[in-house]
Amino acid sequence: MSVTIKDIAKKANVSITTVSRVLNHKTEGIGQATRKKVLDIIEELDYRPNTIARSMITKQTNTIGLIIPDIRNPFFPELVRGVEDIANQSKYSVFLCNTDGDVDRESESLRLMKEKNVDGIVFTYAYASPSKQLEELAGNSKVPFVLLDRGLDDQKFSGVYIDNEKAGHMATKHLLELSHTKIGCITGPRDIPNSKDRLKGYLKAFAESGIPAGENLIIEGDYQMEGGYLAAKTLLGKENVTAIFAFNDLMAFGVYQAAADLGIRIPEDLSVVGFDNLKYNQLLKPKLTTIEQSAYKMGEIATEMLLKQLKEGSNVENKTIYLEPSMIVRESTKKLEK
Amino acid sequence: MSVTIKDIAKKANVSITTVSRVLNHKTEGIGQATRKKVLDIIEELDYRPNTIARSMITKQTNTIGLIIPDIRNPFFPELVRGVEDIANQSKYSVFLCNTDGDVDRESESLRLMKEKNVDGIVFTYAYASPSKQLEELAGNSKVPFVLLDRGLDDQKFSGVYIDNEKAGHMATKHLLELSHTKIGCITGPRDIPNSKDRLKGYLKAFAESGIPAGENLIIEGDYQMEGGYLAAKTLLGKENVTAIFAFNDLMAFGVYQAAADLGIRIPEDLSVVGFDNLKYNQLLKPKLTTIEQSAYKMGEIATEMLLKQLKEGSNVENKTIYLEPSMIVRESTKKLEK
DNA sequence: TTGTAAGCGTTATCAT
DNA sequence: ATGATAACGCTTACAA
Numbered sequence: 001m002s003v004t005i006k007d008i009a010k011k012a013n014v015s016i017t018t019v020s021r022v023l024n025h026k027t028e029g030i031g032q033a034t035r036k037k038v039l040d041i042i043e044e045l046d047y048r049p050n051t052i053a054r055s056m057i058t059k060q061t062n063t064i065g066l067i068i069p070d071i072r073n074p075f076f077p078e079l080v081r082g083v084e085d086i087a088n089q090s091k092y093s094v095f096l097c098n099t100d101g102d103v104d105r106e107s108e109s110l111r112l113m114k115e116k117n118v119d120g121i122v123f124t125y126a127y128a129s130p131s132k133q134l135e136e137l138a139g140n141s142k143v144p145f146v147l148l149d150r151g152l153d154d155q156k157f158s159g160v161y162i163d164n165e166k167a168g169h170m171a172t173k174h175l176l177e178l179s180h181t182k183i184g185c186i187t188g189p190r191d192i193p194n195s196k197d198r199l200k201g202y203l204k205a206f207a208e209s210g211i212p213a214g215e216n217l218i219i220e221g222d223y224q225m226e227g228g229y230l231a232a233k234t235l236l237g238k239e240n241v242t243a244i245f246a247f248n249d250l251m252a253f254g255v256y257q258a259a260a261d262l263g264i265r266i267p268e269d270l271s272v273v274g275f276d277n278l279k280y281n282q283l284l285k286p287k288l289t290t291i292e293q294s295a296y297k298m299g300e301i302a303t304e305m306l307l308k309q310l311k312e313g314s315n316v317e318n319k320t321i322y323l324e325p326s327m328i329v330r331e332s333t334k335k336l337e338k
Numbered sequence: 339m340s341v342t343i344k345d346i347a348k349k350a351n352v353s354i355t356t357v358s359r360v361l362n363h364k365t366e367g368i369g370q371a372t373r374k375k376v377l378d379i380i381e382e383l384d385y386r387p388n389t390i391a392r393s394m395i396t397k398q399t400n401t402i403g404l405i406i407p408d409i410r411n412p413f414f415p416e417l418v419r420g421v422e423d424i425a426n427q428s429k430y431s432v433f434l435c436n437t438d439g440d441v442d443r444e445s446e447s448l449r450l451m452k453e454k455n456v457d458g459i460v461f462t463y464a465y466a467s468p469s470k471q472l473e474e475l476a477g478n479s480k481v482p483f484v485l486l487d488r489g490l491d492d493q494k495f496s497g498v499y500i501d502n503e504k505a506g507h508m509a510t511k512h513l514l515e516l517s518h519t520k521i522g523c524i525t526g527p528r529d530i531p532n533s534k535d536r537l538k539g540y541l542k543a544f545a546e547s548g549i550p551a552g553e554n555l556i557i558e559g560d561y562q563m564e565g566g567y568l569a570a571k572t573l574l575g576k577e578n579v580t581a582i583f584a585f586n587d588l589m590a591f592g593v594y595q596a597a598a599d600l601g602i603r604i605p606e607d608l609s610v611v612g613f614d615n616l617k618y619n620q621l622l623k624p625k626l627t628t629i630e631q632s633a634y635k636m637g638e639i640a641t642e643m644l645l646k647q648l649k650e651g652s653n654v655e656n657k658t659i660y661l662e663p664s665m666i667v668r669e670s671t672k673k674l675e676k
Numbered sequence: 677t678t679g680t681a682a683g684c685g686t687t688a689t690c691a692t
Numbered sequence: 693a694t695g696a697t698a699a700c701g702c703t704t705a706c707a708a
Binding site: 055081094097115281283285 | 340386388389390391393394399401408409410412414415416418419422431432433434435436449450452453454455479591594595617618619620621622623
């Protein structure tokens, strides 16, 4: 049996209340001598308060939940570290759940988080409209949460995103300025808001340029390498595009592979723009032109927002933050020669 | 206030003991009718038992801790999913901690795990000898744990590793058979057992071949891209090696970059062997010859071992499992032409 | 400054 | 088959 507050109290000849007070750094109502005595015994016995017993009373667990689609997608480790680093600074630990983008596993995760009594949740929400679970979270059960990355078109929830429409616009405009007109577009899964917004940007850039955007040039991807590969095969086979804008770097990797299979050279025959600026795309040849967004920073900001809510109570108003994307032009895009 | 066992009891006109019994699926000592009545009310009120209160008594949290160096190293996401997937199957959730390979953060993580009352720990232990903390874990505090990947040369702890010496031997022998004699070796951090074992294999292959292994050809790396890059610069600059064996793929990526900077062609001028078979090294040109080891599987096995210990109590004997490595020959290695 | 005692939501023990 | 009650280890009124 491990040592409890009672053991300390007994050995110090004080009440457990007194021990509790020094434990919680109560300033008033405790004598210097007593405090020291208790502290010494705590040290001597290497006593650690039982956080579970504590949680029962305080209703706090000093734990936050983090729900993401899949840690194996290299975008998310960065995000996770951003969340964890900030959380740890404030003595919070993090519970991780992967949902694989599956609705059932997502609500299962949410259930689990509530069961574990997390104090708040950072949530890569991947659907366009709030689920029943999410509404309930915001309504009855009152667990604070912050959405991030994938988004929800609803200002009533706290969230951290980048300005995806702007990013989509930048990437497409870049390609248009390089004289490309047949620009393939490989989107993310249909329902994910960030993909929708990037598509809006893509279409807007076309509209501005006066060039018609071909319906056939837009293909739904899966944010995975495989989906990028398949979509690129279609695009390069039937549509003869001269450029492809993939909505994440992973799919751009797939585009590279498809191009290699088909003997198509990048950037001579095909320009490619990605999205995310993953660290390991330095390995690609030629180096990938892409949109920069910092998953780590998004994780940090979202967690800071969440912790603020936890500390200041629910009187903190929800807000949505949009980070500025930036474009990194490297070697995979090139002016189209007539 | 959320609904408690008392509310259910009151509404059902039974005692909380009875409710508790149906909650815990006690078969005996409960009538069919009562059970149904209680169950209905539980459903009606959407009651969820408070796991914290439960934990106070059962001393179980249904949570396991997972300590790794850094989730951003692409080896670990796979491992994490292996652990999580198995844990979830048995209704366990996982607490994640990154230590960045830092000793202080590691013992901090361990402390946290105990504070959170995890039932067991899966631990990428990165040092050659057991720390005081670890001894204590095995001794007094009796939290079951399973080590994995990086290892500890001590059969008295449970662990899951691959046969690193054999793997190091395979890789080096492959290079020797391709007529290379000046084979650079970029190891992991000095203290990590898996690196030591790989080095043993490297030296053994040389010893068997009768070719002397040059001391200068062995450079300590950091298991990161940067370290691989730096080490390769040294190796390629001063030592004129014709082949490099990097102790993980990440460092092999660095070798590729160094070679590119120096105008050295792979595999014509330099053969390269990596270690891990990371998914995204498909992106490399030429494709990397490497040692296959499944982080996912290691995570699965370690977690299965841990759960077995948790279920069957401490009468399960500790054991160390060594998985078989295999070699994947791709395009980055080539016979040395005289 | 310090202590007594109630209570958090369960499970476990022992009655009935 | 069911219930009363102690206990888990702590925090927090309230009292002294």
